[in-house]
Amino acid sequence: MLLTDARVRAAYAEGAGIYRILPTAVAIPENQDDVVALVHQARESHLALIPRGAGSGMPGGNVGNGVIVDLSAGFSDLVIDPHRRTARAGASVSWAEVNDAAKPYGLRLPPDPSSGAFATSGGMVATNAAGPRTVRYGSIRSWVEAVEVVEADGTVRLVKRGAENGGKFALTAACRRLIADRFPKTRKNSSGYALDRFAESGGEIDLLIGSEGTLAIITQVHWRLDPIPPDVAGAALGFADLESMADAVPHLVSLQPSALELLDESLLQFVPDAPKVACLLLVEVERETAAAARGVVDDAVRGLKQAVTHVETAVNRAGLEQLWSVRREASPALSRLPPTQRSLQLVEDGCVPLNALGAYVAGLRAVADRRGIPVAIFGHAGDGHVHVNALPDTTRDGWRDALRGLFDDVTDLLIRLHGVPSGEHGVGRLRAGILERFYGPEVMQLFRDVKRAYDPLSILNPGVIIPATDWSPVAALKVGAGAAVIPEDIATRLREVERSAAWATPKLELAH
Ligand SMILES: Cc1cc2nc3c(=O)[nH]c(=O)nc-3n(C[C@H](O)[C@H](O)[C@H](O)COP(=O)(O)OP(=O)(O)OC[C@H]3O[C@@H](n4cnc5c(N)ncnc54)[C@H](O)[C@@H]3O)c2cc1C
Incomplete structure (x- = not known):
C-alpha cells in the first residue's frame, strides 16, 4: 500500500509554494477503508501522514517527510440535491466539478478560489479557502454543512454543522474571554485553529474547517449551495496613488459588491496592455436585475469621479470577463x-x-x-x-x-x-513558527491543546500549524543550491506544473 519508489517520492516532493521535501512514502487510498487502515498503520509504526489533495496549497502543508496520503482521486462521488440546495462531494471533487454539476439547477458554491479548476473539496475545507466573491459571500467555512472524517484513532465520523457539541475539546469561560481578546478582527483568517468561530458556534465543525490536515482526514464534504444571481455588472477603476485607492475601498464595500479586487502597478507591469495606473480596483456587482446591477456601478463611478484616473465599465457577464482578463493573466505571467x-x-x-x-x-x-x-x-x-x-x-x-x-x-x-x-492559504509549515507572535502564548497553548485532543500521537501533518522544534521559513526551499536532489526530468515536470498551474495532473504520472 505504501509506494516507496524514489521517482514516485520525488513526484510528491513539491506542491505550489516554495518547498521541496522528499516524503518517506506515498499512499493513494481508493476508499475510506484504505484511509482507516493507513491511520492504524501510522499509529503502530509512528509514521506521519500528510493528507493531500491537488497539492496547490501554498504554505507547505501538502509536503513533508512522512507519508503523503494522496486523496486527489479516490473520493470522486458527487451528488447534487437541487431541492435542498446541497452537494455531497467526495474529498477529491474540485470546486469546478461541484459548480459544473450545480449550474444546470441554477446553483453554485459562491466562494470562488482562483484555483477552483483543481482545488479539491478536501483541500478547500482544510485551508478554509476563499476567493474574490468572499467579500460578499464569506469563505468556504460559511458553506460547509458537514464533513465526513477519519480521525487519528481510525474512527469514521460525520460532523455536522448545528450539532452543538465540542467533540473532543471544550472551552472554559476564561478561554472564551482570552479568545475574544486575542483574535485579530480581520475580515478573513486562515491562521490556526478557528477558536473564535468555535467559541461562537459551539460546533466542532468550526475546528475542523481550516485545520490543514492536522486534526483529521476529510473524506467527504456536504456543501450548501446558493442560487446564481441573475444579473451582473462591473467596473475597472484606476488610481494615481495608493492613498486614493485605499480611501475608495470603504465606499465601494458599502455598495455590497460581489468582488472588489486590487491589482498594484508592481503586478500590472507584467501584464501586456494593462492600464498605466498606480493601482487598479476591479469591481463586480451581482443583483436581481440588470438595472439594479448597473445602478450600483453608476453610483460607484459617480462617487469616485474625483479620485479615479481611469474608468471602464461592463454591463454584462461577457463584458466583465473582458475587464477581468487582466487579473487572470497576472498569475501565469509571474x-x-x-x-x-x-x-x-x-x-x-x-x-x-x-x-x-x-x-x-x-x-x-x-x-x-x-x-x-x-x-x-x-x-x-x-x-x-x-x-x-x-x-x-x-x-x-x-x-x-x-x-x-x-x-x-x-x-x-x-x-x-x-x-x-x-x-485564505493557511499556516502550513511556512508560518507555523510565527503564530505565537500573532496570538500570544496562551492562545498558542490552546492550539496545542486542540492538537493533543484530536491527535495525541501527532501522526497527522506534524510541523503544520504547531511548529516543529527546528522550524525555519526558508529551510527546504525548492530553489537554489541547497534544494533536495530529485531526478532532473521530474524537477522539470514539477516546474512545468507550477508554471502552467496544472495541479490537476495526477502526480504519479510525473514519475513515469
Ligand atoms: C494558481 C493558484 C491560485 C490559487 N488561488 C487561490 C484562491 O483564490 N483562494 C484560495 O483560498 N487559495 C488559492 N490557492 C491555494 C490553493 O489552491 C488552496 O489552498 C486549495 O484550497 C488547496 O486545495 P488542494 O486540493 O490543492 O489541497 P492541497 O494543497 O493538497 O492541501 C492543502 C492543505 O490541506 C490539507 N488537505 C488536503 N486535502 C485534505 C483532506 N482530504 N483531508 C484533510 N486535509 C487535507 C493538506 O494537508 C494541506 O495542509 C491558489 C493556488 C494556486 C496554485
Whole structure:
C-alpha cells in the first residue's frame, strides 16, 4: 500500500509554494477503508501522514517527510440535491466539478478560489479557502454543512454543522474571554485553529474547517449551495496613488459588491496592455436585475469621479470577463519569470483590518525596497487581504538571507497593523513558527491543546500549524543550491506544473 519508489517520492516532493521535501512514502487510498487502515498503520509504526489533495496549497502543508496520503482521486462521488440546495462531494471533487454539476439547477458554491479548476473539496475545507466573491459571500467555512472524517484513532465520523457539541475539546469561560481578546478582527483568517468561530458556534465543525490536515482526514464534504444571481455588472477603476485607492475601498464595500479586487502597478507591469495606473480596483456587482446591477456601478463611478484616473465599465457577464482578463493573466505571467526574478510565495497571504489596507501596501513596498527584493502586489481589497509574490534574483549571493529578512519585516508589519499572516492559504509549515507572535502564548497553548485532543500521537501533518522544534521559513526551499536532489526530468515536470498551474495532473504520472 505504501509506494516507496524514489521517482514516485520525488513526484510528491513539491506542491505550489516554495518547498521541496522528499516524503518517506506515498499512499493513494481508493476508499475510506484504505484511509482507516493507513491511520492504524501510522499509529503502530509512528509514521506521519500528510493528507493531500491537488497539492496547490501554498504554505507547505501538502509536503513533508512522512507519508503523503494522496486523496486527489479516490473520493470522486458527487451528488447534487437541487431541492435542498446541497452537494455531497467526495474529498477529491474540485470546486469546478461541484459548480459544473450545480449550474444546470441554477446553483453554485459562491466562494470562488482562483484555483477552483483543481482545488479539491478536501483541500478547500482544510485551508478554509476563499476567493474574490468572499467579500460578499464569506469563505468556504460559511458553506460547509458537514464533513465526513477519519480521525487519528481510525474512527469514521460525520460532523455536522448545528450539532452543538465540542467533540473532543471544550472551552472554559476564561478561554472564551482570552479568545475574544486575542483574535485579530480581520475580515478573513486562515491562521490556526478557528477558536473564535468555535467559541461562537459551539460546533466542532468550526475546528475542523481550516485545520490543514492536522486534526483529521476529510473524506467527504456536504456543501450548501446558493442560487446564481441573475444579473451582473462591473467596473475597472484606476488610481494615481495608493492613498486614493485605499480611501475608495470603504465606499465601494458599502455598495455590497460581489468582488472588489486590487491589482498594484508592481503586478500590472507584467501584464501586456494593462492600464498605466498606480493601482487598479476591479469591481463586480451581482443583483436581481440588470438595472439594479448597473445602478450600483453608476453610483460607484459617480462617487469616485474625483479620485479615479481611469474608468471602464461592463454591463454584462461577457463584458466583465473582458475587464477581468487582466487579473487572470497576472498569475501565469509571474510564474513564467526567469531565475533573476523567481516568483516565490513567502509573505503571500497577509490580511489586515480594512482601514489598514493602504498602510499595509505602502509598508510592503517600503520593506521590499529595504531588502532589495522586488514584489508583485495584488489581492482582495474589499477584505483587506493582499497577495504578495516576492521576486528575488536567485542567481545573486545572499538572496536567501534577504528573503528571510523580508519574511521577518512583513511579519512585524502585520503585527503592528493588527493583521493575520494568512487570509485564505493557511499556516502550513511556512508560518507555523510565527503564530505565537500573532496570538500570544496562551492562545498558542490552546492550539496545542486542540492538537493533543484530536491527535495525541501527532501522526497527522506534524510541523503544520504547531511548529516543529527546528522550524525555519526558508529551510527546504525548492530553489537554489541547497534544494533536495530529485531526478532532473521530474524537477522539470514539477516546474512545468507550477508554471502552467496544472495541479490537476495526477502526480504519479510525473514519475513515469
Ligand atoms: C494558481 C493558484 C491560485 C490559487 N488561488 C487561490 C484562491 O483564490 N483562494 C484560495 O483560498 N487559495 C488559492 N490557492 C491555494 C490553493 O489552491 C488552496 O489552498 C486549495 O484550497 C488547496 O486545495 P488542494 O486540493 O490543492 O489541497 P492541497 O494543497 O493538497 O492541501 C492543502 C492543505 O490541506 C490539507 N488537505 C488536503 N486535502 C485534505 C483532506 N482530504 N483531508 C484533510 N486535509 C487535507 C493538506 O494537508 C494541506 O495542509 C491558489 C493556488 C494556486 C496554485
